[in-house]
Amino acid sequence: xxxxxxxxxxPSELLRVREGxxxxxxxxxxxxxxxxxxxAGVRALAEGAHIFAELQEQLFAxxxxxxxxxxxxxxxxxxxxxxxxxxxxxVMGSVDPQGVHLTAFKKPTPEELEHDFLWRIRKEVPGxxxxxxxxxxxxxxxxxxxxxxxxxxxxxxxxxGAINSFEAELAASGxxxxxxxxxxxxxxxxxxxQARLDRRKKHWKFNPADIDERLLGPKYMEAFQTAFDRTxxxxxxxxxxxxxxxxxxxxxxxxxLIEALEAMQLEWPVADYDVAxxxxxxAxx
Amino acid sequence: xxxxxxxxxxPSELLRVREGxxxxxxxxxxxxxxxxxxxAGVRALAEGAHIFAELQEQLFAxxxxxxxxxxxxxxxxxxxxxxxxxxxxxVMGSVDPQGVHLTAFKKPTPEELEHDFLWRIRKEVPGxxxxxxxxxxxxxxxxxxxxxxxxxxxxxxxxxGAINSFEAELAASGxxxxxxxxxxxxxxxxxxxQARLDRRKKHWKFNPADIDERLLGPKYMEAFQTAFDRTxxxxxxxxxxxxxxxxxxxxxxxxxLIEALEAMQLEWPVADYDVAxxxxxxAxx
Numbered sequence: 291x292x293x294x295x296x297x298x299x300x301p302s303e304l305l306r307v308r309e310g311x312x313x314x315x316x317x318x319x320x321x322x323x324x325x326x327x328x329x330a331g332v333r334a335l336a337e338g339a340h341i342f343a344e345l346q347e348q349l350f351a352x353x354x355x356x357x358x359x360x361x362x363x364x365x366x367x368x369x370x371x372x373x374x375x376x377x378x379x380x381v382m383g384s385v386d387p388q389g390v391h392l393t394a395f396k397k398p399t400p401e402e403l404e405h406d407f408l409w410r411i412r413k414e415v416p417g418x419x420x421x422x423x424x425x426x427x428x429x430x431x432x433x434x435x436x437x438x439x440x441x442x443x444x445x446x447x448x449x450x451g452a453i454n455s456f457e458a459e460l461a462a463s464g465x466x467x468x469x470x471x472x473x474x475x476x477x478x479x480x481x482x483x484q485a486r487l488d489r490r491k492k493h494w495k496f497n498p499a500d501i502d503e504r505l506l507g508p509k510y511m512e513a514f515q516t517a518f519d520r521t522x523x524x525x526x527x528x529x530x531x532x533x534x535x536x537x538x539x540x541x542x543x544x545x546x547l548i549e550a551l552e553a554m555q556l557e558w559p560v561a562d563y564d565v566a567x568x569x570x571x572x573a574x575x
Numbered sequence: 576x577x578x579x580x581x582x583x584x585x586p587s588e589l590l591r592v593r594e595g596x597x598x599x600x601x602x603x604x605x606x607x608x609x610x611x612x613x614x615a616g617v618r619a620l621a622e623g624a625h626i627f628a629e630l631q632e633q634l635f636a637x638x639x640x641x642x643x644x645x646x647x648x649x650x651x652x653x654x655x656x657x658x659x660x661x662x663x664x665x666v667m668g669s670v671d672p673q674g675v676h677l678t679a680f681k682k683p684t685p686e687e688l689e690h691d692f693l694w695r696i697r698k699e700v701p702g703x704x705x706x707x708x709x710x711x712x713x714x715x716x717x718x719x720x721x722x723x724x725x726x727x728x729x730x731x732x733x734x735x736g737a738i739n740s741f742e743a744e745l746a747a748s749g750x751x752x753x754x755x756x757x758x759x760x761x762x763x764x765x766x767x768x769q770a771r772l773d774r775r776k777k778h779w780k781f782n783p784a785d786i787d788e789r790l791l792g793p794k795y796m797e798a799f800q801t802a803f804d805r806t807x808x809x810x811x812x813x814x815x816x817x818x819x820x821x822x823x824x825x826x827x828x829x830x831x832l833i834e835a836l837e838a839m840q841l842e843w844p845v846a847d848y849d850v851a852x853x854x855x856x857x858a859x860x
């Protein structure tokens with residue numbers, strides 16, 4: 291277990307997609323591994339933020355001094371309103387922005403559509419020392435791509451294998467990959483869309499197409515299940531995070547990042563210069 | 576003046592480089608427009624963070640709903656240790672990371688050197704609704720470029736004009752540009768380098784070349800003065816911010832951003848769909 295004090299059981303064990311995993315068995319309102327309420331969850335997130343920030347700085351430091359190529363990539367996938375944006379803001383917002391490479395993948399541009407679906411993804415792979423965050427990703431091409439039949443079935447089939455090869459290549463180059471589905475219930479989604487329609491300041495976050503997508507919810511759940519079945523690998527695991535409670539989803543994602551960094555057994559890098567000599571030079575300057 | 580409560584005079588007026596500006600006249604320990612101490616400055620930064628975050632969200636919202644092309648670009652230049660990283664972390668860290676496009680320009684790569692100096696810069700110009708932050712920039716090419724004679728004098732000369740044309744083009748496309756020099760004293764720089772050498776956890780932030788650069792401080796001040804004289808334009812102004820007190824520099828940069836956003840007279844965008852109709856659709860879904 292990690293150095294966080296507030297888990298009753300390791301959430302990454304509880305949330306990880308393993309052989310036989312069924313999405314339908316996950317309760318979006320649950321909070322596995324955490325016994326407290328929202329207030330306790332918010333306090334825990336603040337505690338974890340300090341742990342996360344120090345680990346992130348160590349990761350970054352080792353890439354700057356020394357040749358440490360290691361880095362992290364977290365992929366966020368979810369239905370609308372599940373809270374990807376909140377994860378980015380409240381989890382990633384606690385570490386140094388210089389060490390974070392965030393990419394929000396939108397509907398592909400005409401230029402992107404001329405290339406293989408991984409073309410635009412490869413350009414955003416984080417560099418050494420960075421934490422890369424994909425807000426949507428290559429999984430769109432087997433989620434909306436499948437549900438909306440944006441490509442022929444044989445092309446969708448091909449993509450699962452292409453994704454596994456791609457992610458194996460990333461893992462081999464020193465990237466700790468984790469893939470997260472934020473799992474929200476239809477009722478909670480309805481309430482969040484309602485809130486966007488009710489509040490003048492939130493109107494810009496709503497799009498009529500959100501309701502069209504909502505009606506396809508069951509098909510998306512099937513597509514997610516297939517993606518888990520086909521692309522959950524030891525080096526690029528999937529985690530399904532109950533997301534009806536925003537505070538829990540944030541805390542769980544923060545934990546996955548802390549755990550990935552702790553597994554690297556990071557230390558502060560050793561100076562590659564003579565400290566005493568430089569102190570003397572500085573004193574004379 | 577802006578909606579911040581804590582300024583005694585508008586710092587952007589006090590800090591802006593105008594005709595006849597002399598860098599040598601600026602006291603790096605001063606805190607123009609703010610009467611309080613560090614604790615008051617830290618409190619003010621937290622107050623301003625809320626104002627800044629709401630304005631940033633409005634900017635972002637208008638680019639997403641509607642065709643608002645407006646955006647902001649802030650260029651940060653400074654000697655080592657002056658606090659660019661702290662600005663990024665403590666000022667930009669308070670707004671939604673999705674709305675921030677941060678680029679740290681390092682020593683140019685061989686590929687970048689094969690192109691004009693603005694080539695790599697153009698690729699990082701922020702898109703509509705974004706706040707772009709350049710941690711170093713095209714000004715390196717007339718600062719270290721001039722001091723270290725990395726290009727012939729006539730090429731350095733050419734660049735001032737090229738920069739002015741480039742920035743005029745950006746301004747015409749709806750980008751509010753501000754250029755900031757964080758001004759640190761030699762003594763404060765010495766203390767900050769010393770701290771990096773004294774603390775094991777900070778060793779990675781030090782590089783022996785930092786002392787070589789430090790010895791060229793007076794030449795850099797000359798190069799900055801020339802850059803101000805040649806590239807301070809009404810649409811892309813320079814601000815020199817006293818930076819011996821980190822809290823003041825952060826507060827002043829936050830103010831410049833708030834002021835730029837307030838000048839846009841942003842409102843929440845009006846829904847481009849029929850709200851009542853969508854509420855009915857949602858209720859039925």
